[in-house]
Amino acid sequence: MVDTKAEYIMELTDKTKADVKGGTIIDYEGQARLLEIAQVPKEHVNEFKSIKKFKYFNTNNIWMNLRAVKRIVENNELAMEIIPNGKSIPADKKGEADVSIVQLETAVGAAIRHFNNAHGVNVPRRRFLPVKTCSDLMLVKSDLYTLKHGQLIMDPNRFGPAPLIKLGSDFKKVSSFQSRIPSIPKILELDHLTITGPVNLGRGVTFKGTVIIVASEGQTIDIPPGSILENVVVQGSLRLLEH
Known part of the structure; x- marks a missing residue:
């Protein structure tokens, strides 16, 4: 982090078949971005789950420079995308149908685009x-x-x-x-x-x-x-x- 003067580092690890829904880093117009499965169109979900095309995924272990966080927050630069995610809440009583809801989420990994020299680091599986x-x-x-x-x-x-x-x-x-x-x-x-x-x-x-x-x-x-x-x-x- 010191050597690269990175304000933000995301730990990534090798994707397995058990991690196909995990978010990953992509290069979007020359900038690091987090891509979550809820943001992927249905026709591309299988492509997103591929462990050959997307070999790494976000562990949610994040390293941030606190001075950079202070600067970004004070300048109101932290515009986070809201991710709609379909969920179901189990019924209270047996025999009743589960309740379908839409959960609105923000992902800490999505903040990567607001920091200078931000990047990912591939870490051993034991850290996830x-x-x-x-x-x-x-x-x-x-x-x-x-x-x-x-x-x-x-x-x-x-x-x-x-x-x-x-x-x-x-x-x-x-x-x-x-x-x-x-x-x-x-x-x-x-x-x-x-x-x-x-x-x-x-x-x-x-x-x-x-x-x-x-x-x-x-x-x-x-x-x-x-x-x-x-x-x-x-x-x-x-x-x-x-x-």
């Missing part, structure tokens, strides 16, 4: 560990990470990137997630996990390789305590009854 969904929460609470000096560190015994975890709508709320997964499974050797429908995990469960669990409509799957699932598809119904 977001928690936006319960799928993300399951990952960071697992045995894959340990907390060291205020930073989550991946287990050195893990080979390759973090696994891809996809939890269905039954795990959308934190309360539902905690109820169905009271004990986070061991995932050190997991590559991919998909859970759909009302599924409950017992304590001491281990996932390895690719694991897909799909509860049939109107049915429930209970994964027994201490289970080890490796490269398997579990589908249908499985209930554990107390005797």
Whole structure:
């Protein structure tokens, strides 16, 4: 930042299939700009999601020169674009339809165009560990990470990137997630996990390789305590009854 006399630096990291919706930096008329997926026309969304064309994405780790921030704010130069983003609010009662809304957003990354010598820096993946969904929460609470000096560190015994975890709508709320997964499974050797429908995990469960669990409509799957699932598809119904 000192060497380039940059007033603003955005940390970018390599895009994976799990990050296709992340914003990215583009060159617009010789100026660095942030492009968010909500700003992309529908006919170009797949192009935006391509990890070949857009190889990096915004981590939202931002470095700013505070003197420059003061100057820009005092001069009323901080004109931020408002981004309309379609969202849905879960219904209060079961059986009711979700409420569709339009959320108006501004992105801190969009401020990049107001600063001198602003640019992006490609950083290691370990500097990006977001928690936006319960799928993300399951990952960071697992045995894959340990907390060291205020930073989550991946287990050195893990080979390759973090696994891809996809939890269905039954795990959308934190309360539902905690109820169905009271004990986070061991995932050190997991590559991919998909859970759909009302599924409950017992304590001491281990996932390895690719694991897909799909509860049939109107049915429930209970994964027994201490289970080890490796490269398997579990589908249908499985209930554990107390005797």
